[in-house]
Amino acid sequence: MSQTPDIQSGRLSRQQLEQNFEDIHPPLDSGNAMLEAQRCYYCFDAPCVNACPTAIDIPSFIRKISTGNIRGSAKDILSQNIMGGMCARVCPTEVLCEGVCVRNTQEGQPVRIGELQRYSTDWLMEKGDTLFQRAPASGKKVAVVGGGPAGLSCAHRLAMLGHDVVVFEAREKLSGLNEYGIAAYKTVDGFAQREVDFILSIGGIETRCGVRLGKELKLSELKEEFDAVFLGIGLGDVNQLDIGETPGEGVHSAVDYIEDLRQAQNLENLPVGRRVVVIGGGSTAIDIAVQSKKLGAEDVTMVYRRGPEQMSATDVEQEFAQVNDVRIRTWLQPDSWMMENGRLSGIRFEYTEPDSSGKLTGKSEYLEIDADCVFLALGQKMMSDIFDLEMEMNSGKLAVDEQGATSQSGIWAGGDCIRSGEDLTVHAVEQGKQAAIAMDQWLRN
Amino acid sequence: MADLSCTIAGIPSPNPFWVASAPPSDKYYNVDRAFRAGWGGVVWKTLGIDPPIVNVTSRYGSVNLNGQKMMGLNNNELITDRPLEVNLAEIKQIKEEWPDRAVVVSLMVPCNQNDWEYILRKVEDTGADGVELNFGCPHGMSERGMGAAVGQVPDYVEMVTRWVKENSDLPCIVKLTPNITDIRYPARAAKAGGADGVSLINTISSIVSVDLDSMSPEPSIEGKGTHGGYCGPAVKPIALNMTSEIARDPETLGLPISAIGGISNWKDAAEFMSMGAEGVQVCTAIMHYGFRIVEDMIEGLNHWMDEKGYEKIEDFRGMAAKNVVDWQYLRRLASGDQNE
Numbered sequence: 001m002s003q004t005p006d007i008q009s010g011r012l013s014r015q016q017l018e019q020n021f022e023d024i025h026p027p028l029d030s031g032n033a034m035l036e037a038q039r040c041y042y043c044f045d046a047p048c049v050n051a052c053p054t055a056i057d058i059p060s061f062i063r064k065i066s067t068g069n070i071r072g073s074a075k076d077i078l079s080q081n082i083m084g085g086m087c088a089r090v091c092p093t094e095v096l097c098e099g100v101c102v103r104n105t106q107e108g109q110p111v112r113i114g115e116l117q118r119y120s121t122d123w124l125m126e127k128g129d130t131l132f133q134r135a136p137a138s139g140k141k142v143a144v145v146g147g148g149p150a151g152l153s154c155a156h157r158l159a160m161l162g163h164d165v166v167v168f169e170a171r172e173k174l175s176g177l178n179e180y181g182i183a184a185y186k187t188v189d190g191f192a193q194r195e196v197d198f199i200l201s202i203g204g205i206e207t208r209c210g211v212r213l214g215k216e217l218k219l220s221e222l223k224e225e226f227d228a229v230f231l232g233i234g235l236g237d238v239n240q241l242d243i244g245e246t247p248g249e250g251v252h253s254a255v256d257y258i259e260d261l262r263q264a265q266n267l268e269n270l271p272v273g274r275r276v277v278v279i280g281g282g283s284t285a286i287d288i289a290v291q292s293k294k295l296g297a298e299d300v301t302m303v304y305r306r307g308p309e310q311m312s313a314t315d316v317e318q319e320f321a322q323v324n325d326v327r328i329r330t331w332l333q334p335d336s337w338m339m340e341n342g343r344l345s346g347i348r349f350e351y352t353e354p355d356s357s358g359k360l361t362g363k364s365e366y367l368e369i370d371a372d373c374v375f376l377a378l379g380q381k382m383m384s385d386i387f388d389l390e391m392e393m394n395s396g397k398l399a400v401d402e403q404g405a406t407s408q409s410g411i412w413a414g415g416d417c418i419r420s421g422e423d424l425t426v427h428a429v430e431q432g433k434q435a436a437i438a439m440d441q442w443l444r445n
Numbered sequence: 446m447a448d449l450s451c452t453i454a455g456i457p458s459p460n461p462f463w464v465a466s467a468p469p470s471d472k473y474y475n476v477d478r479a480f481r482a483g484w485g486g487v488v489w490k491t492l493g494i495d496p497p498i499v500n501v502t503s504r505y506g507s508v509n510l511n512g513q514k515m516m517g518l519n520n521n522e523l524i525t526d527r528p529l530e531v532n533l534a535e536i537k538q539i540k541e542e543w544p545d546r547a548v549v550v551s552l553m554v555p556c557n558q559n560d561w562e563y564i565l566r567k568v569e570d571t572g573a574d575g576v577e578l579n580f581g582c583p584h585g586m587s588e589r590g591m592g593a594a595v596g597q598v599p600d601y602v603e604m605v606t607r608w609v610k611e612n613s614d615l616p617c618i619v620k621l622t623p624n625i626t627d628i629r630y631p632a633r634a635a636k637a638g639g640a641d642g643v644s645l646i647n648t649i650s651s652i653v654s655v656d657l658d659s660m661s662p663e664p665s666i667e668g669k670g671t672h673g674g675y676c677g678p679a680v681k682p683i684a685l686n687m688t689s690e691i692a693r694d695p696e697t698l699g700l701p702i703s704a705i706g707g708i709s710n711w712k713d714a715a716e717f718m719s720m721g722a723e724g725v726q727v728c729t730a731i732m733h734y735g736f737r738i739v740e741d742m743i744e745g746l747n748h749w750m751d752e753k754g755y756e757k758i759e760d761f762r763g764m765a766a767k768n769v770v771d772w773q774y775l776r777r778l779a780s781g782d783q784n785e
Contacts, residue, residue, distance in 0.1 A: 042734050063741055066710075071748045
């Protein structure tokens with residue numbers, strides 16, 4: 001017999017909530033940073049540098065921690081990746097730098113590169129040091145649409161190279177998914193906004209929030225008004241589940257819910273189901289599952305249609321969810337909503353398996369999972385009708401060349417809105433930076 | 446940004462960081478890499494009179510802290526094993542290609558005036574900025590009456606230094622061996638002979654370990670071993686003390702010092718300069734980590750100087766040497782404080 005739908009706020013005390021949403025990796029103190037830094041071999045041909053999408057000179061920044069040259073360490077990081085502070089918190093280092101650290105071979109434990117990167121960048125930001133100077137003014141003006149990681153990275157590099165930049169952002173705050181999309185316990189104490197302040201401190205970057213492309217802004221007008229345009233607009237829409245009419249209550253987009261959570265003044269007021277089912281296999285699915293648990297949900301199940309190896313969430317992320325009492329079920333695809341008295345009571349899944357060609361097929365066997373609340377974390381897609389110029393697309397995203405140039409001359413793009421196969425913060429930062437370098441050359445020709 | 450340019454024993458250098466006379470400064474290829482990385486100068490690996498020597502192998506031993514991290518290195522490699530003319534041609538080429546860097550040539554020849562005159566003419570023809578007299582090497586050459594065999598006798602140090610100064614206008618740095626009782630005596634002798642500066646320390650006589658199965662000292666050459674020169678982080682305290690001894694000795698006061706001994710980073714270098722050194726030389730850390738460590742040395746020293754408000758090296762050089770005193774001048778505890 002199923003239970004009454006139970007969605008409510010205040011399942012845990014404020015104190016308990018605060019504890020649950022503390023920093024998952026408390027910062028290293030100077031003693032521990034020194035110990036960890038000394039584990040680095042300072043490899044000559046370091047695999048970690050090749051594994052970093054922004055090519056930070058990792059051995060160099062770590063050695064500088066061990067010699068007490070923390071400013072130099074932070075400069076090594078931030079000159080390659082202006083969001084080195086955020087990336088230190090959110091990068092899945094287990095599949096990037098730390099995944100290839102040679103210490104894995106020797107002792108099964110990589111140098112904690114991410115935490116060391118955070119140590120240096122935190123030190124610098126506490127000092128309030130701008131670190132970079134602007135090149136002489138070029139007289140050129142660039143519009144950056146979207147104030148997320150790609151846009152801010154691009155804006156900072158353009159400002160550094162001497163161009164004036166206007167950043168247009170649809171939401172109230174800059175920083176994109178760093179502010180609205182990343183799990184709260186990964187970036188505590190308003191770090192996203194402190195990082196924005198640091199980035200803007202270089203000067204030459206004007207910001208206009210609350211203006212949206214396709215509404216208040218027209219791409220054709222930006223192209224007219226500015227010498228170049230960068231689109232870092234992300235993906236404004238989410239994929240839906242196609243298993244019949246979605247019940248009005250109890251079914252949420254994980255992206256929307258995380259945004260509410262990140263902006264909530266008081267987590268006690270945030271309603272959460274007693275029994276939660278999350279559908280999806282990526283980082284967002286992990287984030288919403290764990291956060292539901294931390295908000296006080298009793299029973300959280302994450303369901304993915306293929307196996308653990310196919311999830312885009314890494315082994316470490318999956319383990320993190322499991323340690324936080326999230327149950328992960330695989331090889332199950334949504335079949336139909338379960339309703340009781342006109343309200344959602346659960347979701348029925350069909351067991352799956354790959355056929356001989358690897359294509360997913362249903363096995364016509366079913367499993368019902370009770371739920372008060374279902375979160376959909378099925379990936380994002382681009383909003384339609386936002387461009388008033390003809391833009392060439394590739395699989396639903398903007399088509400760009402190696403440097404991020406779109407099919408329209410003078411318009412570049414980067415971050416989640418381009419087709420690159422990668423969608424991490426660190427990729428967005430790199431794409432913004434590379435586009436800025438290409439734009440600079442183009443503007444000076 | 447602080448100004449790191451300096452003059453070491455009368456030789457101008459864009460920064461105080463030199464590659465010591467050792468394997469990393471043995472040929473054009475390595476010195477070129479060093480300069481590309483940012484080193485301010487090199488002391489070319491010691492030249493001698495042909496025919497070139499022949500080394501043994503293995504010639505390195507290591508002391509590892511808790512079996513993990515190398516803290517001291519020992520070697521019994523000799524001076525250059527390449528023909529004199531090959532080295533001279535490369536020194537000339539390097540100096541032409543890197544005119545702003547300091548190129549000093551280390552020399553070790555038998556104790557007779559003719560050999561010294563001969564090699565000094567050769568070095569002058571390369572355009573090098575100065576010479577360093579290798580009176581320090583504790584193994585192989587000392588048994589032939591060179592290296593430490595000279596450095597351990599102050600009279601010889603003074604005599605050879607005088608020959609060099611009388612036969613050449615090149616700035617002359619005398620490299621001192623630590624394998625003596627009191628470093629001040631050879632330093633005074635170098636000064637008396639007219640040296641433009643001293644560099645110290647050369648390596649310390651040592652045996653790193655014994656293989657308990659073969660009963661051979663290590664590094665083992667067919668079951669036998671010999672003492673080699675000890676260097677690396679472990680010897681820094683000895684070098685720092687000897688530097689301070691010369692810096693505060695009234696008889697050698699103001700004698701330029703190029704400090705050597707376990708210097709691995711900008712902090713070590715700053716410590717030696719605060720103890721009076723005009724510059725430093727590095728080998729072991731380069732062999733351990735690579736030439737690129739100089740980037741952090743330059744940047745780290747710069748940041749530290751900016752933070753402290755020092756605009757140039759002279760602003761802090763020797764400041765700590767003033768605080769090195771004989772033991773009797775230290776404030777002692779009152780008798781009742783012994784348990785504190």
